[in-house]
Amino acid sequence: MEEKERKSYPSNLTDEQWEEIAPLYTGMRNCAWSKRELTDAVLYLVDSGCKWRQLPHDFPPYSTVHSFYRRARISGLWDKILEHLVKKTRTNAGRKESPSYAIIDSQSVKTVAASEERGIDGGKKRKAENGTS
Numbered sequence: 001m002e003e004k005e006r007k008s009y010p011s012n013l014t015d016e017q018w019e020e021i022a023p024l025y026t027g028m029r030n031c032a033w034s035k036r037e038l039t040d041a042v043l044y045l046v047d048s049g050c051k052w053r054q055l056p057h058d059f060p061p062y063s064t065v066h067s068f069y070r071r072a073r074i075s076g077l078w079d080k081i082l083e084h085l086v087k088k089t090r091t092n093a094g095r096k097e098s099p100s101y102a103i104i105d106s107q108s109v110k111t112v113a114a115s116e117e118r119g120i121d122g123g124k125k126r127k128a129e130n131g132t133s
Contacts, residue, residue, distance in 0.1 A: 007058050
């Protein structure tokens, strides 16, 4: 189906953004709607938090958008797009594509593990210090 003029939404991809990720859509089956229209519809849903059935009527039908989203999720397309954009962002910032190391705050890790075993009740400690139970 040819693209018709539709309302512009803040979540729409710019031409430059679309050109950056369009090559990643190779291998997906062709359908009546353009990949850009379908991607814009998914981004609208994510941005607005609306239900699938409440997708504005100037987008492709919600069932088509949902099917596209599901196929892209199962095939790993969304992960490929995010990985590509992270690498590009790092490169544009003058850094290597992938980080060479990571820092983990070990105290935070210990605190989380301990709280899972015992549970946390912030009020108990304060009451004990005041001599009340």
